[in-house]
Amino acid sequence: MRNWEIVLRGGRVIDPESGLDAVADVAIEGDRIAAVMPRPAAAAETGSQRAGQAPGGVADIDVSGLVVAPGFIDLHSHVNGIAGLRLQAFDGVTTALELEAGVSPVASGYALAAAEGRPVNYGFATSWALARMEAVAGIELDGSLGTFLTHIGSPAWQRAATPGQMTAIRDRLAADLADGALGIGILVGYAPQSSPGEYLQVAELAAEAGVPTFTHARDLIEMVPDASIDGAQEIVRAAGETGAQMHYCHVNSTSQRHVDRVLGLVGRAQAAGARVSTEAYPYGCGMTGIGAAFLAPERLGERGLTPDSLTYAATGERVGTVQRLRELRETDPGGLVIIRLLDEEDPRDLGLLIRALTFPGAIVASDAMPLTWAGPAPDPMSWPLPATAVTHPRTAGTFCRALRMLAGQGGPLGLTEVLRRCSLHPAMLLAERVPAMAGKGRIQPGCDADLIVFDPARVSDQSTYARSTRPSVGMTHVLVNGTFVVRNEELVADALPGRPVRAAPL
Numbered sequence: 001m002r003n004w005e006i007v008l009r010g011g012r013v014i015d016p017e018s019g020l021d022a023v024a025d026v027a028i029e030g031d032r033i034a035a036v037m038p039r040p041a042a043a044a045e046t047g048s049q050r051a052g053q054a055p056g057g058v059a060d061i062d063v064s065g066l067v068v069a070p071g072f073i074d075l076h077s078h079v080n081g082i083a084g085l086r087l088q089a090f091d092g093v094t095t096a097l098e099l100e101a102g103v104s105p106v107a108s109g110y111a112l113a114a115a116e117g118r119p120v121n122y123g124f125a126t127s128w129a130l131a132r133m134e135a136v137a138g139i140e141l142d143g144s145l146g147t148f149l150t151h152i153g154s155p156a157w158q159r160a161a162t163p164g165q166m167t168a169i170r171d172r173l174a175a176d177l178a179d180g181a182l183g184i185g186i187l188v189g190y191a192p193q194s195s196p197g198e199y200l201q202v203a204e205l206a207a208e209a210g211v212p213t214f215t216h217a218r219d220l221i222e223m224v225p226d227a228s229i230d231g232a233q234e235i236v237r238a239a240g241e242t243g244a245q246m247h248y249c250h251v252n253s254t255s256q257r258h259v260d261r262v263l264g265l266v267g268r269a270q271a272a273g274a275r276v277s278t279e280a281y282p283y284g285c286g287m288t289g290i291g292a293a294f295l296a297p298e299r300l301g302e303r304g305l306t307p308d309s310l311t312y313a314a315t316g317e318r319v320g321t322v323q324r325l326r327e328l329r330e331t332d333p334g335g336l337v338i339i340r341l342l343d344e345e346d347p348r349d350l351g352l353l354i355r356a357l358t359f360p361g362a363i364v365a366s367d368a369m370p371l372t373w374a375g376p377a378p379d380p381m382s383w384p385l386p387a388t389a390v391t392h393p394r395t396a397g398t399f400c401r402a403l404r405m406l407a408g409q410g411g412p413l414g415l416t417e418v419l420r421r422c423s424l425h426p427a428m429l430l431a432e433r434v435p436a437m438a439g440k441g442r443i444q445p446g447c448d449a450d451l452i453v454f455d456p457a458r459v460s461d462q463s464t465y466a467r468s469t470r471p472s473v474g475m476t477h478v479l480v481n482g483t484f485v486v487r488n489e490e491l492v493a494d495a496l497p498g499r500p501v502r503a504a505p506l
């Protein structure tokens with residue numbers, strides 16, 4: 001008999017890798033899962049038997065009636081502070097990775113996060129967009145996403161790169177990969193003037209390093225008929241030509257009502273052996289900096305948008321007119337706006353979203369956004385969040401919403417499958433170059449004690465477009481590296497057990 005440090009007793013343990021779905025005790029020692037002990041059906045009934053199986057755990061916690069699963073690995077989190085990451089922890093996230101935008105220099109990104117402390121594990125891809133801002137526009141980088149948002153609308157970084165600038169971009173990306181970057185984030189949709197040849201070169205670099213790329217796709221040909229290349233074709237072609245693992249970010253929001261065409265293309269490429277993966281988030285609206293190229297007044301029509309489709313997040317103002325849109329793009333290009341892309345209330349649009357989320361192998365990823373404060377930012381450790389915090393509801397609610405929509409009553413997927421899309425699939429996507437991923441996304445002895453315990457009947461998102469920072473409910477306990485971050489649905493205020501996740505040295 002062992003005295004385990006923590007025993008989660010009598011929960012319904014679901015391991016998406018082995019398919020285990022049984023009542024079991026999970027013992028935790030330090031930062032690892034020490035044992036998973038399925039119970040004979042009869043033993044689950046008797047308290048004495050329970051006590052006999054793992055006596056005297058320092059924390060002996062009855063979780064009967066609750067699901068115990070691996071914590072969620074979010075491949076697409078732009079959250080850059082403790083407050084937003086706590087919201088993600090309440091949503092079941094135990095590892096939040098910034099892979100689509102990425103940061104550069106990546107070493108500064110890791111250093112900033114380590115200095116502040118993080119409630120969940122963290123990691124970064126390098127950033128093609130930031131490398132380009134530096135090489136093409138001479139912008140100074142500081143390892144944060146803030147630099148990207150500040151300059152998002154500036155044409156200076158979006159123009160075609162000279163061969164010398166292209167070398168500088170590749171050098172910057174390679175240096176970040178040598179520093180442990182998890183992949184290459186490619187925000188090509190924000191620089192439509194950049195050449196398809198440049199995109200292929202970046203994919204080639206990723207293939208050589210054995211890391212995935214994470215693309216915010218260029219415009220689709222249905223939106224911009226004279227585009228240099230269709231955004232979906234570009235991703236699929238790069239997988240075929242370079243052999244790189246090409247991850248297609250938020251296929252829901254960049255494809256909008258063309259998602260069936262895009263998924264068909266991806267599916268055929270996958271069937272032919274191309275390494276293309278997809279992700280989606282369960283919301284009809286997007287969010288980005290108002291200075292983004294595709295939000296220029298003359299370009300809104302490409303996506304069926306008008307200024308009235310945009311809400312300025314900081315104040316909740318409907319942008320409304322072309323003149324106001326111009327003003328905001330001028331004065332606050334990085335200011336976040338909610339963009340109504342699909343109407344969640346319209347069954348046809350909801351069907352598009354569901355098809356993106358249930359596509360074979362698709363990963364659930366949040367595209368969680370930094371918090372915007374209407375007024376001065378409070379102490380980063382203050383909790384609960386003041387009502388002045390604003391973001392996209394996906395920041396706080398993506399994963400519990402996916403559980404509710406996809407695995408709830410009448411949902412299209414079973415619980416194990418939804419959990420797999422939130423934990424095991426993202427771990428496997430990164431596994432080739434990131435040794436830590438072998439211990440994540442699974443509940444097995446020796447794996448990391450990144451665990452969630454939730455009530456399947458109650459688990460749900462609470463955030464809305466109007467109240468975007470309400471934490472999800474039903475996540476009873478969330479542990480990161482064996483430490484409670486959420487306990488009995490309450491935040492553990494001083495818990496910052498998150499660790500860096502890095503790629504192995506090249």
Ligand SMILES: [Zn+2]
Nearest residue numbers: 100216249250
């Ligand atoms: Zn994006």
